[in-house]
Amino acid sequence: MEGKIAISETTNLLQRIKDFTQSVVEDLAEGRSPKISISQFRNYCMNPEADCSDKPKGQEILTLKKEPQTYRIDMLLRVLLIVQQLLQENRHASKRDIYYMHPSAFKAQSIVDRAIGDICILFQCSRYNLNVVSVGNGLVMGWLKFREAGRKFDCLNSLNTAYPVPVLVEEVEDIVSLAEYILVVEKETVFQRLANDMFCKTNRCIVITGRGYPDVSTRRFLRLLMEKLHLPVHCLVDCDPYGFEILATYRFGSMQMAYDIESLRAPDMKWLGAFPSDSEVYSVPKQCLLPLTEEDKKRTEAMLLRCYLKREMPQWRLELETMLKRGVKFEIEALSVHSLSFLSEIYIPSKIRRELSSP
Structure with missing residues (x-):
């Protein structure tokens, strides 16, 4: 039963990835800049009187109008393509594995880390749902x-x-x-x-x-x-x-x-x-x-x-x-x-x- 649920979740995630990429392609084809909304989270703030919940603390809108955001969208889509392949083939990879697939494009591990975080937020899932695993030290x-x-x-x-x-x-x-x-x-x-x-x-x-x-x-x-x-x-x-x-x-x-x-x-x-x-x-x-x-x-x-x-x-x-x-x-x-x-x-x-x- 658990296996069927996992397959269903993967199928659903793959469909949402397809819908997302299709909307980006349609925006580009019609000459529009895609607008990608990334929720911002934090588990604490530096105000002892505040009460930080687990809900988003705002939104960041990524567009092609600013060069840094253009690069960030590019990296997000590159990593998303890799994640899609992992899910389709039922394979797993570490963040470091993903970095070495395109080291000249990613430039630094932190770029991959941020893209994976953006993807998790976009699709409201955990890293393990993407078949991205950490190298265990425990x-x-x-x-x-x-x-x-x-x-x-x-x-x-x-x-x-x-x-x-x-x-x-x-x-x-x-x-x-x-x-x-x-x-x-x-x-x-x-x-x-x-x-x-x-x-x-x-x-x-x-x-x-x-x-x-x-x-x-x-x-x-x-x-x-x-x-x-x-x-x-x-x-x-x-x-x-x-x-x-x-x-x-x-x-x-x-x-x-x-x-x-x-x-x-x-x-x-x-x-x-x-x-x-x-x-x-x-x-x-x-x-x-x-x-x-x-x-x-x-x-x-x-x-x-x-x-x-x-x-x-x-x-x-x-x-x-x-x-x-x-x-x-x-x-x-x-x-x-x-x-x-x-x-x-x-x-x-x-x-x-x-x-x-x-x-």
């Missing part, structure tokens, strides 16, 4: 097994072995889990520390890392697990502005892909740590604390202005203010100063217990 381990495009991923058979996050998330099925929660960690080094400590053997959970800033596949996979398993999700990042940016991307989505925010964000994610106050609570030595750079301070001040912090997560905003006031940051690995397994045996379990006992 890893997963723990109390989970599933299938992706016929391939079996049995993490349950080897709880502390890292498996790649699936790229074709829409083809993931038969998800089975005995986990009690999902833990997302910022860095691969922390993920490997937990694997080495056999964390999932003593803690019934699923552990995921995007290995830094999370790619689309990792974020979509996390969202899928949340929808299917209905488990609490906790996030562990460094106590610095970059770590908080990663946390915010998981929780609220990114500005770059604000048009597809619903399929990419983890709205119920909880911030497990590391908090500025953790340096005192867990006795992190001063030599493990690093001073905030001027760039760190500017980035933190800018993040404090984001409307969603005041509206939805005022306690997160207070933690950011505390970090800025103290003027120091630290990495999660700094907790290893006590013992190599302090993170997996003391820090994370105590944090999880505190979350479970809080109202």
Whole structure:
């Protein structure tokens, strides 16, 4: 049944692409400049008093009257032709693949990225609907097994072995889990520390890392697990502005892909740590604390202005203010100063217990 629905959606999208290109050709044939309306989205603004919804924040009209817009329309149509071929042939390609199909015309990867975004907005769809996939960087381990495009991923058979996050998330099925929660960690080094400590053997959970800033596949996979398993999700990042940016991307989505925010964000994610106050609570030595750079301070001040912090997560905003006031940051690995397994045996379990006992 799901396969028939997917085929129907693809057929419908192909028809809409055909209708769109036909209208552009008709405008050109009759000597008119096509007018292409691109809705503008954002997942936050820099006014703490504002309330940014997921609805469009305006329209941008592209015509052939201005040279930059002419080039943008040209690139949009080139990429749309490639997308049409992918859909017709039931093939997938990455953004990088598409760039290398016409590198002299596209000039830069950012041109392709923008064209794909424009197409998603125009046709009110997600990137995966276009058969454009991201190159996955994420890893997963723990109390989970599933299938992706016929391939079996049995993490349950080897709880502390890292498996790649699936790229074709829409083809993931038969998800089975005995986990009690999902833990997302910022860095691969922390993920490997937990694997080495056999964390999932003593803690019934699923552990995921995007290995830094999370790619689309990792974020979509996390969202899928949340929808299917209905488990609490906790996030562990460094106590610095970059770590908080990663946390915010998981929780609220990114500005770059604000048009597809619903399929990419983890709205119920909880911030497990590391908090500025953790340096005192867990006795992190001063030599493990690093001073905030001027760039760190500017980035933190800018993040404090984001409307969603005041509206939805005022306690997160207070933690950011505390970090800025103290003027120091630290990495999660700094907790290893006590013992190599302090993170997996003391820090994370105590944090999880505190979350479970809080109202």
